[in-house]
Amino acid sequence: KNYGMTFLFTPSDNFEALLTIERYEDDGHGGGNITNWNLAPGVATAPTDPREPDYSGGFLNCFLPNPPFTTVPCRTDLAIPKTTASGSTNPGRLRTTAMTLNMRWDLNDNMSIVSVTGHRKMTEDRFLDFDGTEVNHITIDRDNDFKQFSQEVRFEGAWDNFSVVAGAYYWRSEFTQDW
Numbered sequence: 001k002n003y004g005m006t007f008l009f010t011p012s013d014n015f016e017a018l019l020t021i022e023r024y025e026d027d028g029h030g031g032g033n034i035t036n037w038n039l040a041p042g043v044a045t046a047p048t049d050p051r052e053p054d055y056s057g058g059f060l061n062c063f064l065p066n067p068p069f070t071t072v073p074c075r076t077d078l079a080i081p082k083t084t085a086s087g088s089t090n091p092g093r094l095r096t097t098a099m100t101l102n103m104r105w106d107l108n109d110n111m112s113i114v115s116v117t118g119h120r121k122m123t124e125d126r127f128l129d130f131d132g133t134e135v136n137h138i139t140i141d142r143d144n145d146f147k148q149f150s151q152e153v154r155f156e157g158a159w160d161n162f163s164v165v166a167g168a169y170y171w172r173s174e175f176t177q178d179w
Helices: none
Strands: 002-012 015-029 091-106 111-129 139-158 163-178
Antiparallel strands (some): 111 139, 139 163
16 A cells, blocks of 8 residues: 655745655565575586586585474476475565655745755565475565654755855664564
């Protein structure tokens, strides 16, 4: 879902405030991974150029030594699989809220003071079964939080052969990632 509202406030001929509020919500499932990349040891040949990466030992272990002591489906040839499997529906939740306030005060016909204030908050919670198999082998539980605030104040002036813009800008953001 994506929705928003805009409010215009004009208490006089020389002042205007425009507030925009937006919200984006996504509750979905990521589906399965593109393919099973678990190459068993010995499937890929060692490169002849020592600068190339060597995948001949396989990408992942095909046996999980920790409980539940299980095998992981590994590819036994280099052909790209035409199907994939997943041990999860890969649920996810994303929420973004954004607010912007634009204000303009016309001091006279030539000069104005403008303020632009912005706030954005995003939270993301996702679970990814990343190994392309039905075994719980490589999973990522991803929780991200992002907050942003910005403020701009500027003076604008325009005359016959001269114009000027002067102002200040402040930005603060924070991103927290918990994987």
